[in-house]
Amino acid sequence: MTVSEKVALTQAETEIINNFIALKGKLPQRGLLLETARKAAMDAFYKHGLPSRRMENWHYTDMRTQLICIAPYSSKSGGALAAPLLSRSIVLGLINGQAVIPSHKAGKKMPATPFGALLANGEAELPQDFANDNVIAQLNTALVSDGWKLDFPENTSSDKIIELQNVQNGAQSHVRFPVIIGSNANVMIIERQIGNDEESFISSVSNLDISEGAQVSWIIIRTRGMTSTELNQFNARLGKNVALKLYIINAGSRFLRQEINVNLDGMGADFQLRGINLLSGKTHTDTTMVVRHLAKDTTSTEIIRNVAIDEARGVFQGMIRVAKEAQKTDASMICNSLILSDSAEFDTKPELEIFADDVACGHGATVAEIDRDQLFYLMARGIPEAQARAMLVKAFVGELIEGFDRKEMGEVLHILLDQWLQVHI
Amino acid sequence: MLEIKNLYARIGETEIIRGLDLKIEDGEVAAVMGPNGSGKSTLSYILAGSKNYKITKGDILYNGQSILGINAAERAVLGIFLAFQYPMEIPGVAMMEFLKVGMNAQRKARKEPALNVSEFLKHVKAMAARLEMDMSMLKRPLNVGFSGGEKKRAEILQMVLLNPKFCVLDETDSGLDVDALKTVAEGVNALRASDRSFLVITHYQRLLDYIVPDTVHVLYKGRIIKSGDKSLASYLEQNGYTDIIGEPI
Numbered sequence: 090m091t092v093s094e095k096v097a098l099t100q101a102e103t104e105i106i107n108n109f110i111a112l113k114g115k116l117p118q119r120g121l122l123l124e125t126a127r128k129a130a131m132d133a134f135y136k137h138g139l140p141s142r143r144m145e146n147w148h149y150t151d152m153r154t155q156l157i158c159i160a161p162y163s164s165k166s167g168g169a170l171a172a173p174l175l176s177r178s179i180v181l182g183l184i185n186g187q188a189v190i191p192s193h194k195a196g197k198k199m200p201a202t203p204f205g206a207l208l209a210n211g212e213a214e215l216p217q218d219f220a221n222d223n224v225i226a227q228l229n230t231a232l233v234s235d236g237w238k239l240d241f242p243e244n245t246s247s248d249k250i251i252e253l254q255n256v257q258n259g260a261q262s263h264v265r266f267p268v269i270i271g272s273n274a275n276v277m278i279i280e281r282q283i284g285n286d287e288e289s290f291i292s293s294v295s296n297l298d299i300s301e302g303a304q305v306s307w308i309i310i311r312t313r314g315m316t317s318t319e320l321n322q323f324n325a326r327l328g329k330n331v332a333l334k335l336y337i338i339n340a341g342s343r344f345l346r347q348e349i350n351v352n353l354d355g356m357g358a359d360f361q362l363r364g365i366n367l368l369s370g371k372t373h374t375d376t377t378m379v380v381r382h383l384a385k386d387t388t389s390t391e392i393i394r395n396v397a398i399d400e401a402r403g404v405f406q407g408m409i410r411v412a413k414e415a416q417k418t419d420a421s422m423i424c425n426s427l428i429l430s431d432s433a434e435f436d437t438k439p440e441l442e443i444f445a446d447d448v449a450c451g452h453g454a455t456v457a458e459i460d461r462d463q464l465f466y467l468m469a470r471g472i473p474e475a476q477a478r479a480m481l482v483k484a485f486v487g488e489l490i491e492g493f494d495r496k497e498m499g500e501v502l503h504i505l506l507d508q509w510l511q512v513h514i
Numbered sequence: 515m516l517e518i519k520n521l522y523a524r525i526g527e528t529e530i531i532r533g534l535d536l537k538i539e540d541g542e543v544a545a546v547m548g549p550n551g552s553g554k555s556t557l558s559y560i561l562a563g564s565k566n567y568k569i570t571k572g573d574i575l576y577n578g579q580s581i582l583g584i585n586a587a588e589r590a591v592l593g594i595f596l597a598f599q600y601p602m603e604i605p606g607v608a609m610m611e612f613l614k615v616g617m618n619a620q621r622k623a624r625k626e627p628a629l630n631v632s633e634f635l636k637h638v639k640a641m642a643a644r645l646e647m648d649m650s651m652l653k654r655p656l657n658v659g660f661s662g663g664e665k666k667r668a669e670i671l672q673m674v675l676l677n678p679k680f681c682v683l684d685e686t687d688s689g690l691d692v693d694a695l696k697t698v699a700e701g702v703n704a705l706r707a708s709d710r711s712f713l714v715i716t717h718y719q720r721l722l723d724y725i726v727p728d729t730v731h732v733l734y735k736g737r738i739i740k741s742g743d744k745s746l747a748s749y750l751e752q753n754g755y756t757d758i759i760g761e762p763i
C-alpha cells in the first residue's frame with residue numbers, strides 16, 4: 090500500500106496512513122490474528138477514507154473537511170496524571186497512550202490489566218469487521234497501543250470507584266477499554282478525557298459487556314483543551330435486568346465525535362443517558378447514539394441538554410431501534426438546546442425504528458434562547474446580567490447531574506459547570 | 515424620591531406611555547389606579563429597567579439623577595424594587611438560593627460583606643413566618659407551582675429582605691384573599707418610613723383600605739389624567755372611572 094495510488098486522499102488521510110506505515114512493527118501485538126485485524130482495519134480506512142457528509146451517519150459532521158491535519162506522534166513523556174475527582178477512588182491512567190501502572194496497593198488489587206500488555210502477548214481481542222462508516226473502529230483497531238481491561242467479578246460492590254484517566258497533552262494516541270462486568274455487580278466508573286491546550290488527536294473505544302442484574306454508572310467527563318480532536322466510541326451490551334446509567338459531560342475539544350451504541354439484550358434491561366454539552370469557541374461536537382431494544386420489557390431514557398455559545402456547533406443524532414421480540418419496550422429520548430449566540434448552532438436528528446407492536450416510544454427536541462423575562466426578573470433583584478444568565482444556564486442543565494448515589498459526584502460536576510459558566514457566560 | 519417627566523415609551527411600534535408626569539416625595543405612598551390596559555404594568559416594568567420598552571421622550575429622575583441609562587440590576591442596587599404582577603417561574607433555581615444570590619449581589623455592589631449563611635437563614639425564616647408563608651416553599655424552585663397568592667407573598671418576602679428605598683407594587687392584591695391581604699399589607703406598612711416611598715398599583719380600592727395612600731393618581735391611556743388624595747380612591751370605588759376619563763370604558 091502506497092499513498093500515491095489514490096489521488097483523492099486528504100492531507101489528514103495521508104498522515105493517518107503514513108502513521109500506520111511508520112508504526113509497522115512498533116505497536117504491541119503478537120500473533121497473526123491481531124496483525125490481520127490491524128491490517129484489515131487500515132485497509133478498510135484506506136478504501137473508505139474519512140467519512141463525509143454524503144454518508145447518512147455523518148451528514149452533520151463532515152470529517153473530510155473538519156479534520157485538516159493530524160497531530161503527529163510524540164515520544165515526549167507527555168505530563169502527569171491528575172488528582173482523582175472523588176476521594177477513595179482508584180486512578181487507572183494513560184498518558185500519551187501508555188498505561189501508568191499504579192504503585193499503590195489498592196491499585197494493584199484492582200481487576201485491571203493494561204491493554205498494551207494483552208496486545209503484546211496476544212491475549213487481546215480486536216474487532217474483525219469494519220463497516221464503511223465505522224471510522225472509529227477502523228482507526229482504533231489499526232493503531233491502538235494501550236488501554237485498560239477491566240474485569241469485575243460477579244457481586245462486586247461499589248465501595249471503590251475507578252477513574253480512568255486518558256491524559257493527552259498534544260500528540261496522538263489510540264486507546265481501548267474492554268470492560269467485563271459480572272452478574273449482580275455494582276460499579277461506578279469515571280472516564281476522564283483530559284489534557285492541555287496543545288493540538289492532539291485521540292481515538293478511544295470502550296466496550297462493556299454487562300451480565301445479569303448488574304448496576305453500572307459510567308461517567309464521561311471531557312475537559313481537554315480546545316484544540317484537541319477526539320473520536321470516542323462507547324459500546325455496551327446489557328444482559329437481563331441490567332441497569333446502565335451513562336453520563337456524558339462535554340466541556341472541551343475542538344472536534345469530538347462521541348458514538349454510543351447500546352444493546353439491550355436481556356429482558357428487563359434499562360439504559361439511562363444524561364448528556365450535557367457545553368459548547369464554546371469555534372468547535373464541533375457530535376453525539377451519535379444507537380440504542381437497540383432487543384428483548385422484552387426493556388426500557389431506556391435519554392436526555393441531552395446543550396448550551397452553545399460563540400461559533401460552536403453541536404449535533405445529536407439519536408436512533409432507537411425496537412426489534413420484533415422487544416414487546417413492552419418503553420423508550421424516550423429528548424434533546425433540549427439553549428443557544429446563546431447568533432453564530433452558535435445545534436442540530437438534532439431523532440429517529441425511531443420500531444418493529445414490535447406493543448411499545449411506548451417517544452422523542453422530542455427543543456431549541457431556545459435565554460428567556461428575556463426570566464433574565465429581567467433575576468436582574469430586578471440586583472443580580473448582574475452575566476451572573477443572571479449563568480444562573481439560567483445552570484438551571485437548564487443542572488438537574489441532569491442530580492441524584493447520584495455518591496453525593497460528591499454531583500458536587501464535583503456542579504463545580505465543573507460553575508467553572509465553565511464563569512469563563513464562558 | 516422619584517420624578518417622571520413627560521415620559522413616552524413604546525413596545526415595538528405601539529406607544530403605551532404617552533406623556534406621563536408623576537412626582538413622588540420621600541416617605542410618600544402614591545397609589546396609581548386605572549382600568550385594565552391603561553399602562554400600569556408597563557410603567558412598573560419601565561421603572562424597574564425592563565429592556566422591552568423604548569423610551570422615546572422624557573426622563574425618570576431618581577433622587578435627582580436620571581436612571582434611563584442604567585440596567586435593572588443597577589437600579590435594584592440603588593434601591594428600586596418591583597413586586598411583579600406576574601412573578602416569573604424559574605425551574606432549576608431554588609427559591610432560597612435565589613434570595614441569597616440576590617441579596618449578596620446587592621451587598622457586593624454596595625461593597626458590603628457577603629451574608630453570614632446562618633444569620634441569613636434565620637432572617638429569612640423570621641420574615642417568612644411574619645408573612646405566614648409555608649417554609650417548604652423556600653426549598654422549591656422559584657415560584658414554580660406556587661399559587662397566585664403564594665407568589666404575591668413571595669414577592670413581598672423579597673421586598674422585605676432586600677430592604678429597598680423605592681417600592682413598586684403591581685397589583686399585589688390580586689389573587690389574595692382578605693386574610694392574606696391583611697398580612698401582606700402589614701408587611702408593607704411595617705416598611706413605611708420617611709426615607710422610603712411606595713408606588714402602589716391597584717385596580718381596586720380594597721388594598722388601599724389597608725395600605726392607606728398619601729396620594730392617588732388615575733392612569734389612563736399612558737398618562738396621569740387626575741390626581742388627588744385618598745378620597746379619590748373612594749370616589750372611583752363608588753362612581754367608576756367613566757366620568758373621570760370622560761368616556762365609557
Ligand SMILES: Nc1ncnc2c1ncn2[C@@H]1O[C@H](COP(=O)(O)OP(=O)(O)O)[C@@H](O)[C@H]1O
Binds near residue numbers: 549550552554
Ligand atoms: N408586548 C406588547 N406588545 C404590544 N402591546 C402591548 C404589549 N404588552 C402590553 N401591551 C399593551 O399595552 C397596554 C398597557 O398594558 P399594561 O401596562 O399591562 O396595562 P395594565 O397593567 O394597566 O392593565 C395594553 O393595551 C396592552 O395591550
Ligand SMILES: [Mg+2]
Binds near residue numbers: 599
Ligand atoms: Mg397590569
